[in-house]
Amino acid sequence: MNFDLTPEQMLLKDSIDRLIASRYSSLEKREAYRKEPLGFSEAIWAQFAELGLLGLPFSEEDGGFGGGPVETMVVMEALGRGLSLEPYLTTVVLGGGFLRHAGSAEQKAAYIPEIVVGNLKLALAQTERQARYDLADIATTAEKTDRGYVIDGQKSLVLAGDSADLFVVSARTSGEQRSQYGVTLFLVDANTPGISRRTYSTQDGGRATEIEFSGTIVSTDAILGPVDGGYPFLEHVIGETIAALSAEAVGAMESLHQLTVEYLKTRKQFGVSIGSFQTLQHRAVDMLMALEQARSMEMYAAMMVGSDNADERRSAISAAKVQINRSARFVGQEAVQLHGGIGMTMEYIGAHYFKRLTMIESLFGDTAHHLHQVARVGGLVAAA
Amino acid sequence: MDLRFTEEENAFRDEVRSFFRTEIPAEIRRKVSEGRRLSREDYVISQRILNARDWAVPHWPLEWGGQPWTPIQRYIFTEELLQAAVPLPLQFNCYMVGPVIAAFGSEEQKKRFLPRIANLDDWWCQGFSEPGAGSDLASLKTRALREGDFYVVDGQKTWTTLGQYADWIFCLVRTDPTVKKQAGISFLLIDMKTPGITVRPIITIDGRHEVNEIFFDNVRVPIENLVGEENKGWDYAKFLLANERTGIARIGLSKERIARIKRLAKEVPVGTGTLWDNRDFRARVASVEIELKALEITQMRVVATQSKTGSSKPDPASSILKIKGSELQQTTTELLLEAAGPYALLTGDQIGAGPNEPPGGFDWVDAAAPTYFNNRKVTIYGGSNEIQRNVIARAILGL
Ligand SMILES: Cc1cc2nc3c(=O)[nH]c(=O)nc-3n(C[C@H](O)[C@H](O)[C@H](O)COP(=O)(O)OP(=O)(O)OC[C@H]3O[C@@H](n4cnc5c(N)ncnc54)[C@H](O)[C@@H]3O)c2cc1C
Numbered sequence: 001m002n003f004d005l006t007p008e009q010m011l012l013k014d015s016i017d018r019l020i021a022s023r024y025s026s027l028e029k030r031e032a033y034r035k036e037p038l039g040f041s042e043a044i045w046a047q048f049a050e051l052g053l054l055g056l057p058f059s060e061e062d063g064g065f066g067g068g069p070v071e072t073m074v075v076m077e078a079l080g081r082g083l084s085l086e087p088y089l090t091t092v093v094l095g096g097g098f099l100r101h102a103g104s105a106e107q108k109a110a111y112i113p114e115i116v117v118g119n120l121k122l123a124l125a126q127t128e129r130q131a132r133y134d135l136a137d138i139a140t141t142a143e144k145t146d147r148g149y150v151i152d153g154q155k156s157l158v159l160a161g162d163s164a165d166l167f168v169v170s171a172r173t174s175g176e177q178r179s180q181y182g183v184t185l186f187l188v189d190a191n192t193p194g195i196s197r198r199t200y201s202t203q204d205g206g207r208a209t210e211i212e213f214s215g216t217i218v219s220t221d222a223i224l225g226p227v228d229g230g231y232p233f234l235e236h237v238i239g240e241t242i243a244a245l246s247a248e249a250v251g252a253m254e255s256l257h258q259l260t261v262e263y264l265k266t267r268k269q270f271g272v273s274i275g276s277f278q279t280l281q282h283r284a285v286d287m288l289m290a291l292e293q294a295r296s297m298e299m300y301a302a303m304m305v306g307s308d309n310a311d312e313r314r315s316a317i318s319a320a321k322v323q324i325n326r327s328a329r330f331v332g333q334e335a336v337q338l339h340g341g342i343g344m345t346m347e348y349i350g351a352h353y354f355k356r357l358t359m360i361e362s363l364f365g366d367t368a369h370h371l372h373q374v375a376r377v378g379g380l381v382a383a384a
Numbered sequence: 385m386d387l388r389f390t391e392e393e394n395a396f397r398d399e400v401r402s403f404f405r406t407e408i409p410a411e412i413r414r415k416v417s418e419g420r421r422l423s424r425e426d427y428v429i430s431q432r433i434l435n436a437r438d439w440a441v442p443h444w445p446l447e448w449g450g451q452p453w454t455p456i457q458r459y460i461f462t463e464e465l466l467q468a469a470v471p472l473p474l475q476f477n478c479y480m481v482g483p484v485i486a487a488f489g490s491e492e493q494k495k496r497f498l499p500r501i502a503n504l505d506d507w508w509c510q511g512f513s514e515p516g517a518g519s520d521l522a523s524l525k526t527r528a529l530r531e532g533d534f535y536v537v538d539g540q541k542t543w544t545t546l547g548q549y550a551d552w553i554f555c556l557v558r559t560d561p562t563v564k565k566q567a568g569i570s571f572l573l574i575d576m577k578t579p580g581i582t583v584r585p586i587i588t589i590d591g592r593h594e595v596n597e598i599f600f601d602n603v604r605v606p607i608e609n610l611v612g613e614e615n616k617g618w619d620y621a622k623f624l625l626a627n628e629r630t631g632i633a634r635i636g637l638s639k640e641r642i643a644r645i646k647r648l649a650k651e652v653p654v655g656t657g658t659l660w661d662n663r664d665f666r667a668r669v670a671s672v673e674i675e676l677k678a679l680e681i682t683q684m685r686v687v688a689t690q691s692k693t694g695s696s697k698p699d700p701a702s703s704i705l706k707i708k709g710s711e712l713q714q715t716t717t718e719l720l721l722e723a724a725g726p727y728a729l730l731t732g733d734q735i736g737a738g739p740n741e742p743p744g745g746f747d748w749v750d751a752a753a754p755t756y757f758n759n760r761k762v763t764i765y766g767g768s769n770e771i772q773r774n775v776i777a778r779a780i781l782g783l
Contacts, residue, residue: 039735130653132725137655157726162735178655201733203753208729269520279770336760340518340768341543341595344761346587355589358753362726368664 003299009074012067015051016078023047024082027349030205033085038163039207040085049118054092058100063113069240069302073247077298080251083352085206087121087160093244094159095122097237098168102185102225111166111187123164125155125188125211126234133369135234136180140213142171148219149173149186151194154212159363161209162199165190169213173228185230186222193217204356232310239317242364243301246324249360250298253291253331256353260284260335263350267340280338287331294327315377318370325367328357387684389456397460400439404468407433417469417644418748419755421592424507424549430471431478431504440473441502445486448498455690459683466636467643476508476545477501481554483627484571484620488612497573511541511555511574511598512621519771521556522565522618526600528557528572530607535559535572537580537603543765547583547596550576560615571617573609580604588761590754591731625767626702633709635680641716642673648748649723659723668722672715679708701780703772710762710769717756724752 005013023044024030033041048054056071058064072093079088092115099111099122114120131137140153151171158167167188175182188195194216199209225233261284264275274280297320304316332354336343343350361367374380389397405413412426434440435449443458444450453461465472473479482501485493500506517524526539537557547553553574560568574581580603586595612620646669652659659665686701721728724746732750763769777783 127726132652132654132659134655157729199735200730201735202729203731203757204729207735268516269518269523271520271523277770279773333760336589337763337768340764341513341761344588344764345595346589346591351589355753355757358721358756359729362721362724362728366722366725368662368668368722372664 005070005074009070012056012071013074013078016053016075017081019044019047019051020078020082020084024084027347027352030083030085030349030352034205039160040087040163044084045086046118048086048088049116052116053088054118055112055116057092057096058112058116062100062108063116069243069305072240072244073298073302076244076247077251077254080248080253080356081255083205083252083255083349083356087123087163089241089244089248090123090160090164091115091121094124094237094241095164095166095168097240098122098124098185098224098233101236102230102233104224106221107187107224120166121160121164122166122168123158123161123209125158125161125167125169127157128154129156133365134178135238136183136231137178138170138172138183139177140169140171142173142184142186142218144173145217147217149184149217149222151186151188151213151216151218154210156210158197158209158211160207161197161211162207167211168224170230170234175228180231182228183230183234184227185224185233186218187224188216188218188222202359204359205352235314236310238364239313240305242317242321243298243305245360245363246294246298246301246320249324249328249357250291250295252353252357252360253294253327256331256335256350256357257284257287257291259350259353260287260338263339263342274338283334283338287334290327290330294324294331297323311377315374315380318365318373319380321365321370322367322374325361325370328361332357387681389460393456393460396457397464400461400464401468403437403439404465404470407437408468408470412471413469416471417640419751419758422471424546427471427474427507428504431473434470434473435503440504441478441482443479444482444498444502448482448486448494449502455687459687463636466634467640469640474504474507476510476550476554477504477506479627480510480624481508481552481573484554484611484624487623488571488616488620490608492608493573493611506551507546507549508552508554509544509547509550509576511544511547511553513543514540515542519768521621522569524556524558524569526555526557527561528559528570528605530559531604533607534604535607535610537572537574537600537605539600541598541600542595543586544583544596544598545594547576547598548585548593552576553598554611556617556621559617563615566618568615569617569621570614571611571620572605573611574600574603574605575609578603578605588758590758592754592758594758633679633683633705634713635676635683635709638672638676638709638712638716641713641720642669642676645669645716645719645723648720651746652723652725659725665722669719672712672719675708675715676712679705679712682708703767703775703779706766707763707769707772707776713762714756714759717759720752721756724749728753728756 052065053075055064056067060066099108128139142149142151169186169188170183172182173184194214196212197209199207202208264280265273267274301317301320304313307313335350336354339350342348345351408430412430415422431440441449442451442453485497512521514524528535528537553576555572555574556569557572558568559570580601582599584597585593588594649660650658683705727749730750
C-alpha cells in the first residue's frame with residue numbers, strides 16, 4: 001500500500017501548482033480570462049502545452065508523455081484549486097481518452113500531436129435533452145450512405161463546445177433509442193457543413209453548447225472505434241473523466257476550506273475572531289472531514305479507473321462520485337454560511353468555488369444517479 | 385385539540401385565496417413562482433392592489449390601516465399570499481419601518497410617512513449592517529453628529545437590499561460614542577436624495593443586483609427625522625428584528641415551490657417516463673414535505689398560543705420557526721436543482737447574437753441554480769441561524 005507521489009509526480013505537481021498559483025492568483029485575473037473570446041486564456045493553454053500537460057496521458061509512441069490516472073489527478077487538483085477555466089478536462093481527458101482507447105493508428109497520428117502542442121481542442125457531443133444521465137439514451141442517428149454517414153440530431157451540454165475544433169459525436173447506427181448496442185462514435189470537424197451551435201454561459205463561468213446536426217455528412221474515416229460498439233468506450237472514458245473531475249473537486253474544496261479557515265481567523269465580531277466560537281470551529285472540522293473523505297475517494301477512483309474488471313471499476317467510479325458530490329455540497333454550503341454576507345457575492349472568490357462545486361455535482365451523473373448504480377449491483381461490501 | 389379551522393376562518397381563507405389569484409396580475413405571480421427578477425414596478429403594482437383592498441398592512445394598528453384580524457386570520461392571510469406566489473408587501477416598508485414608526489414615531493411622522501409606506505409611494509430600505517457590524521450589529525460605526533437642527537451623518541452601510549430603488553433609508557447610527565455600544569445608537573430616517581449619499585451595487589452569486597453598499601459623506605439630516613428618543617435606537621431595532629423573525633418560516637413559499645417541483649418533475653423526461661416516475665425522487669420530495677408539515681403544525685401552535693393569550697409579543701419559539709423554515713426553504717431549492725439535473729448548468733445567457741431559445745429545451749432550468757444560490761442567504765440574514773441558535777440556547781434553555 002502506498003499513497004505517495006513518485007518523485008516525477010512531485011515535480012509535475014510543483015510545476016503545475018506554480019503555474020496555477022501565478023496565473024490564477026486573483027478573481028480579477030480569472031474574470032479577465034473569462035472575458036477573452038474563447039472564455040479562457042489562450043496564453044495559459046499555450047503554457048500547458050509548453051509544460052507538456054496537454055500530452056500527459058498519451059503514450060510516448062503516440063507523441064505523449066505516458067502519464068496515468070495519478071498524473072491526471074495531480075493536474076486536475078491543481079486546476080480545481082485555481083478554478084481554472086481552460087478546457088483541459090474536455091480536450092485532454094475526454095477527447096484524448098477517446099483517441100487513446102478507441103482511435104485507429106491513423107487517427108492517433110493525425111490528432112494527438114496536434115493536441116499535445118495546443119493546436120487542437122476537442123469536445124464530447126453526447127448528452128441529449130431527454131437523456132438526463134443515461135449514456136445509452138441516444139436518439140441522434142448516423143445513417144450509412146454511399147458517401148459515408150449522415151448525422152442528424154441534437155446534442156446538449158457540450159462542455160467547451162464553442163472553442164472545440166473537433167467533436168467526438170455519439171450517434172445511433174442501429175438498435176433502440178436506449179440500447180447500449182448500436183452506438184457509434186465519430187470524430188467530426190467542427191466546421192463540417194450541417195452543424196449549428198448555440199453556446200451558453202454556464203453557472204460556473206464556463207461555456208456549454210447546444211449542437212444541431214442536420215444532414216451532416218462524414219466519411220467512414222471519421223468512425224472512432226467499432227461500428228455499433230461505441231458504448232463501452234463512452235462508459236470507460238466518462239469513468240476516467242469522473243475520476244479527473246473528482247480531483248478537480250478536491251482541489252476546489254481544499255481551496256475553499258482554506259479560505260474559510262482563514263476567514264474564521266481574521267473576521268472579528270463581538271470583539272473576537274469568529275473562529276473563537278466553538279460552534280464554528282466544529283463546522284470547520286466537519287468541512288475538513290468531508291474534504292478528507294472526498295480525497296480518499298478521489299484516490300480510490302484514480303487507482304481503480306484502470307482496472308480490467310469493468311463491474312468493479314464502474315462501482316468504484318460511482319461510489320467516488322457520490323462521495324465527491326456530497327462533500328462538495330457540504331463544503332460549499334458551509335463555506336458560504338460561515339462567511340456570512342460576503343460569501344454571497346460575485347466579488348468574492350469563495351462564491352465562485354461554491355458555484356463550480358455545485359455544478360460538478362450535476363456533471364456526468366448526480367448523487368441520486370450514482371447511488372442508484374452502486375445500490376443496483378448490491379453495494380461495495382459483499383453480503384454475508 | 386382540533387386542527388380544523390372554523391367556518392368563518394375557512395370563509396376568510398377562500399376570500400383571500402380568490403382575491404390573490406384573481407386580482408394580482410398572473411405575470412407577476414409567475415415571476416415570483418419561477419424565481420425571476422421582479423421589477424420595481426412589479427412590487428409597486430402588487431402592493432397597491434393589496435393596499436386598495438386595505439390588505440397591504442393588516443398587522444398594523446387599526447388607525448393606520450390595520451385589520452382587526454385574529455392571529456389565525458393573519459396566519460391564513462400570509463400563507464395564502466405565499467402559496468399564490470404573490471410578492472410579500474415590501475418587507476422594509478410594511479414589516480420594518482412602518483411598525484417602528486407606528487409604535488415609536490411622532491404623530492407628525494406617522495401622518496407624514498405611514499400612508500405612503502403602506503401604498504409604496506415611498507420605497508424604503510434597511511440601513512443596519514455595516515462591513516464591520518453584521519451579527520454584532522451593535523458595534524456599528526456610522527456616526528451622526530448633532531449640528532443645530534441637523535444630524536450630520538458619515539459612514540457606510542452594506543448589504544442594503546434593493547437600495548437602488550429606495551426613496552428613503554432607515555438607519556441605525558451612532559449618536560453617542562462614549563457609552564456602552566447599545567446605549568449610543570439612534571434610529572434615523574434619511575431621504576436618499578440628500579447630497580452626500582452614494583449607492584454602489586453588489587452583485588450576488590445568482591448574478592443579480594440585489595444588494596448595495598451605501599456611503600454617507602457629510603449627509604445633513606433634519607432632526608425631525610429622528611424616531612423616538614436619541615440613543616434609544618437599539619430598543620427600536622430589537623422590536624423591528626423580532627417582527628422580522630416572526631412569519632419568516634415562509635411555509636407557504638416552500639409549499640408553493642414543492643407543488644411547482646412536482647409539476648416540473650412530470651415534464652422532465654427520464655427513460656420511458658418522467659422524473660416523477662422515479663420512486664427515489666418522490667421519496668426525497670415526500671421527506672421534505674413531512675418536515676414541512678411538522679413545521680406548519682409548530683407554526684400553528686405558536687399562532688394558537690398567541691390567539692389564546694392575546695399577546696402578539698414575539699416568543700422565542702419564533703427563532704425555531706426561523707431556523708427550520710429557512711433550512712426547509714433551502715432544501716426545496718435543492719430539489720429544484722435536482723429536478724433540473726444536468727441542465728442546471730446553463731444560464732439563459734447565450735453568447736453572441738442568435739435566436740434566444742431557452743437552454744436545454746426547458747424554459748425554467750436556467751433559474752434553478754440561481755434560486756438555489758440565492759437562497760443561501762435565508763440562513764444568513766435576519767439574524768443568522770447560528771445567532772438564532774444562540775438565542776434559543778439562552779432564552780429557552782437558559783444556558
Ligand atoms: C442577501 C442579503 C441581504 C441582506 N439585506 C440586508 C439589508 O437590507 N439591510 C441590512 O442592514 N442588512 C442586510 N443583510 C445583512 C445581514 O443581516 C448580515 O449578513 C447578517 O447579519 C450577518 O452578518 P455578516 O454578513 O457580517 O456575517 P458575520 O456576522 O461576520 O458572520 C459570519 C459567520 O459567523 C457566524 N457568527 C457570528 N457571530 C457568531 C456567534 N456569536 N456565534 C456563532 N456564530 C457566529 C455567523 O452566523 C456567520 O456564519 C443582508 C445580507 C444578505 C446576505
